[in-house]
Amino acid sequence: MKTRKSAAHSRSTAKQCRFSGSAVRQPKASVGIPRSLLYYHYFPLWKSFFEELGLEVVLSSPTNKKILENGVKKAVDDICLPVKLCFGHVMELADKVDYLFVPRLVSVEEDAFTCPKLIGLPDMLRASLDKIPPLLDTCFDLKAGISPYRSFRELGRKLNRSSRTIRRAFEKAEQRQDEFRKAMQKGLTPSEAMEALKTKNETRLTSAASERKTKNEELRIALIGRPYNLYDGYLNMNLMEKLRQLGSSVITAEMLPSSIMEKEASRWRTEIFWTFGRRMVGAAFHFFNGGEVDGVISCIAFECGPDSLLGVLIEDEAERHKDIPYMSLILDEHSDETGVVTRVEAFLDMIRRKKR
Ligand code: SF4
Numbered sequence: 502m503k504t505r506k507s508a509a510h511s512r513s514t515a516k517q518c519r520f521s522g523s524a525v526r527q528p529k530a531s532v533g534i535p536r537s538l539l540y541y542h543y544f545p546l547w548k549s550f551f552e553e554l555g556l557e558v559v560l561s562s563p564t565n566k567k568i569l570e571n572g573v574k575k576a577v578d579d580i581c582l583p584v585k586l587c588f589g590h591v592m593e594l595a596d597k598v599d600y601l602f603v604p605r606l607v608s609v610e611e612d613a614f615t616c617p618k619l620i621g622l623p624d625m626l627r628a629s630l631d632k633i634p635p636l637l638d639t640c641f642d643l644k645a646g647i648s649p650y651r652s653f654r655e656l657g658r659k660l661n662r663s664s665r666t667i668r669r670a671f672e673k674a675e676q677r678q679d680e681f682r683k684a685m686q687k688g689l690t691p692s693e694a695m696e697a698l699k700t701k702n703e704t705r706l707t708s709a710a711s712e713r714k715t716k717n718e719e720l721r722i723a724l725i726g727r728p729y730n731l732y733d734g735y736l737n738m739n740l741m742e743k744l745r746q747l748g749s750s751v752i753t754a755e756m757l758p759s760s761i762m763e764k765e766a767s768r769w770r771t772e773i774f775w776t777f778g779r780r781m782v783g784a785a786f787h788f789f790n791g792g793e794v795d796g797v798i799s800c801i802a803f804e805c806g807p808d809s810l811l812g813v814l815i816e817d818e819a820e821r822h823k824d825i826p827y828m829s830l831i832l833d834e835h836s837d838e839t840g841v842v843t844r845v846e847a848f849l850d851m852i853r854r855k856k857r
Pocket of ligand 1: 581582583584616617618619727802804805806807808
C-alpha cells in the first residue's frame with residue numbers, strides 16, 4: 502500500500518529519471534474504497550472498473566476497534582452505526598490514497614431510492630473530516646433517468662480516461678458484478694464470493710459452501726438485514742460465524758434470486774420504495790412463507806429510520822407465522838457480545854426443544 506507522500510515522491514523520482522534519460526514506470530494513482538455500507542453489494546463492480554482504468558484500488562481494513570472509535574468520534578451523534586463506521590473507514594484510508602470513492606447513491610432502481618443517509622454521505626464526510634483526498638462522489642440516480650453507464654462515464658472522465666477505455670471498463674465491471682451475484686446465489690457470503698472470484702476457483706468454494714450446509718443441516722436460520730449489518734463481523738459481533746459454530750446453516754437475502762424478493766415484497770399493500778429495504782422485507786416474507794427455515798433473525802442498526810418502519814412489517818409477518826421462531830437484534834456501538842451470544846444460544850435452544 503502506498504502513502505500519498507510516497508506516491509508524490511515516486512512521481513517526482515519518475516520525472517527526474519526522465520530528464521536523466523532512464524525510463525521509470527509512472528506509479529499508478531490509487532483510489533480508496535471504504536470497507537463499509539454498499540461495499541458488500543458493489544465492491545467487485547467498483548474494483549473492476551477502477552482497475553480497468555489503470556488505478557490501484559486500496560481497501561480499508563476489516564472493521565476493528567480503532568475504526569469504530571474514530572468513526573463514532575467524528576460522525577454526528579444521531580446517525581446510524583453503519584454510517585459512523587464508514588467515517589472510521591474513510592479516516593483509515595485518508596492519507597494512503599490519491600482519491601476516495603464514495604458515490605452518491607440516490608437510486609439503483611427506477612422505482613426506488615436507497616436511503617437519505619447514503620445520498621448525503623459525501624456531504625457529511627466533507628463537512629466533518631479535514632484533510633481527506635479528493636472525493637469521487639459520482640451520482641447514481643436511475644430514478645432520474647441517469648443510466649449506470651452515464652454515471653460511470655462521468656466518473657471515468659473525471660479521471661481523464663477516453664470514452665473507449667471507459668466503455669470497456671464498464672462492460673468488464675458489469676460482467677464481474679454478475680459473476681459475484683451468481684456466486685452469492687450459490688450460497689456464498691460476499692467475502693467468500695469475492696475470494697472465489699479472486700482465485701477463479703468458484704467451484705471449489707461453492708462446494709465448500711454446500712458441504713458446510715450439509716454438515717450443519719441440523720438447523721437452518723435465515724438472517725434478515727442490510728448486507729453491511731449482516732456481513733460486517735465486528736459490527737454484529739460475528740453473528741453469522743456464531744450461528745455456524747452452534748450447528749446451524751445460515752441463509753440470507755443475497756442467496757436468493759431477486760425475483761423471489763420482489764414478488765414477496767409486492768404482497769405488502771403499499772409499495773416499499775427503498776431498494777434494500779424492499780429486498781429485506783421480501784426475503785423475510787419468503788422465509789416465513791415456506792422458505793424452509795427453522796427460525797428467522799433480523800439484525801437492524803439502532804437509529805436506522807427506514808428499518809424502524811420495515812422492522813414492524815417483519816414483526817407483523819412473524820406474528821402471523823408463530824410456527825417459525827423469530828428474534829430481532831438491534832445493534833449499536835454499545836452492543837455487547839456476551840448479550841448477543843446469550844440471546845442467540847437461547848434462541849437456538851428454544852428451536853431445538855420445539856423441534857423435539
Ligand atoms: S438504511 Fe439505515 S442503516 Fe442504512 S444507511 Fe440508511 S439509516 Fe443507516
